[in-house]
Amino acid sequence: PIFIGSAMHKMVKSVDIELDEWSIYSGKALERLAPVLIGDRLVPLTHTITFLFVSGKPDPNVEAYPVSANIKIDIFVDMIKQMAPMVSEIRVRPKYFDRPPGITTHFGSLISQLYSIAGRMDYATVGEATVPVELTLERFNNLTHVKFSLARGTRNWDQFARLTQQNASTLQSIDIEYQAIDVCDLVKDSAGRFLTYPHLLKLRMIESLGNYRRRLSVPSDVVMFPSLEKLFARLQYPFDDDALFRGNAATLKSLDLLLDGQTVSMLSRRNVFTVDSHPKLQQVNLVYLDGALPELFPTVVKYMQFALSIGPKAPVRDFGGFFASAGPVRDYGGFLGNSGLVPALPLLNDNPYIQVLSLPNVPLTFWDVIDLVKSLPLLTDLYAYPMGFGPLPSGVAKSKLPEYVRSKYAPMGERFRCWYLKLHIITDLPLAVKCVLLLALVCPNFDYAAIKPSNRVEFMELMKKAISSKEFKPYRPRLRRLLFRGPQNC
Numbered sequence: 001p002i003f004i005g006s007a008m009h010k011m012v013k014s015v016d017i018e019l020d021e022w023s024i025y026s027g028k029a030l031e032r033l034a035p036v037l038i039g040d041r042l043v044p045l046t047h048t049i050t051f052l053f054v055s056g057k058p059d060p061n062v063e064a065y066p067v068s069a070n071i072k073i074d075i076f077v078d079m080i081k082q083m084a085p086m087v088s089e090i091r092v093r094p095k096y097f098d099r100p101p102g103i104t105t106h107f108g109s110l111i112s113q114l115y116s117i118a119g120r121m122d123y124a125t126v127g128e129a130t131v132p133v134e135l136t137l138e139r140f141n142n143l144t145h146v147k148f149s150l151a152r153g154t155r156n157w158d159q160f161a162r163l164t165q166q167n168a169s170t171l172q173s174i175d176i177e178y179q180a181i182d183v184c185d186l187v188k189d190s191a192g193r194f195l196t197y198p199h200l201l202k203l204r205m206i207e208s209l210g211n212y213r214r215r216l217s218v219p220s221d222v223v224m225f226p227s228l229e230k231l232f233a234r235l236q237y238p239f240d241d242d243a244l245f246r247g248n249a250a251t252l253k254s255l256d257l258l259l260d261g262q263t264v265s266m267l268s269r270r271n272v273f274t275v276d277s278h279p280k281l282q283q284v285n286l287v288y289l290d291g292a293l294p295e296l297f298p299t300v301v302k303y304m305q306f307a308l309s310i311g312p313k314a315p316v317r318d319f320g321g322f323f324a325s326a327g328p329v330r331d332y333g334g335f336l337g338n339s340g341l342v343p344a345l346p347l348l349n350d351n352p353y354i355q356v357l358s359l360p361n362v363p364l365t366f367w368d369v370i371d372l373v374k375s376l377p378l379l380t381d382l383y384a385y386p387m388g389f390g391p392l393p394s395g396v397a398k399s400k401l402p403e404y405v406r407s408k409y410a411p412m413g414e415r416f417r418c419w420y421l422k423l424h425i426i427t428d429l430p431l432a433v434k435c436v437l438l439l440a441l442v443c444p445n446f447d448y449a450a451i452k453p454s455n456r457v458e459f460m461e462l463m464k465k466a467i468s469s470k471e472f473k474p475y476r477p478r479l480r481r482l483l484f485r486g487p488q489n490c
Helices: 007-011 021-026 028-038 060-064 066-083 101-115 157-166 261-269 300-310 339-348 366-375 398-409 429-442 453-467 473-485
Strands: 014-020 048-054 089-094 120-124 145-149 173-178 202-207 230-234 254-259 283-288 331-333 356-364 381-386 418-421 448-451
Touching: 014 021, 014 028, 021 028, 021 066, 021 101, 028 066, 066 101, 089 101, 145 157, 157 173, 254 261, 283 300, 339 366, 356 366, 366 381, 366 398, 366 429, 381 429, 398 429, 398 473, 418 429, 429 453, 429 473, 448 453, 453 473
Parallel strands: 014 048, 048 089, 089 120, 120 145, 145 173, 173 202, 202 230, 230 254, 254 283, 283 331, 331 356, 356 381, 381 418, 418 448
Antiparallel strands: none
16 A cells, blocks of 8 residues: 655655556556545655556456556556655566566556656556566657666667657656667667757666677767766777767766777777866776777787776876866776786876776785876875785785884875775685785875675674784774774675
């Protein structure tokens, strides 16, 4: 039953409603919703409603009287409008189940009308999507946000693509997760003309199967995304030119891109990223396909050089140039592979802009971390997995490491505050704890390590034990700060 109790309901910002789809068509849901309206249990400040449609027992009368079912859908949607007059986002989470052949149109009509209430559309299938949804496309006008998370087996991709096309003039955000995203369906209308999304600020596309398809050529005078601020594209780059980047150099703030050799070659050849080209770019995450770059990048050093050509690169004296309006690039996500990258890390030395460095697939010894923190003056956060001490300095025993590290390196990395430990199957957790403690001895503002929840209890016990050990005992007052903060979630 739908019920909102106590006077607090007038302050509720988000409502979740779980119900049987058939209860709407039969009218039972209306009986449950009526007391909410009659009893003045409205939610006037609610901006988001999530509907989870669960399996129920099919009502044969629904198929026999389709007109009656449609009337009840109309009434249900009107009641939702009355209950939450300020709602701006509708989320639908259907659990698919077997429907009689004639009933799928009811569900399409239902969610089409629900989405017509608000300008934000969020649709995610639950489980395997085996039944197509027939959307009433004419109801979807002037949407500002669309989000589709479609399960494998969803058979009506074309409807979601057409819905996106017809709202191109108003959309501010597109977020799609699907097994096979055909970007061509999003950027060309039924007549084959290229579309422009003049107000689109965020474009996020994730493809689960990694399909290869022919890349689309876009005429040089076509600018599709002139206002884009955030681009997240985890799929094969869909164009054979710079179409995604045209007209938005002055607005782009965040870039997360899947790279292959052909895409890198195109970006380099067309000089998409130059020193003065993207003044607001603050986040750069690059993911490259293993084995995709050997011809273009015979060494990982050359790959790092290309990565830095997109990310932070300007010297301090040019601070007013490349990063004129936004200051330094805050996040530089490497995601750059494995231990083969370590020899290329010196290319980051003395970079005056990097504040957050993500190298979660790169195994770093304690000395690698020391070198990075020492060479990046603004570094505050590091994402990487620890590989123990590495080779010890000549003549220095493990028991003397705290004394040696403190005398040689402290103080350093005055802005550095957190190491996000990305654990690998071969990670020696006791050694990782000692590396964290050693880092705390030389970085005055290093407050905590972050680690995934499943390792937090063990990590804390190991830290307590290490701080009480003979080698770290002289520095216990400083190290106890780490215990007070505790390991954060990673």
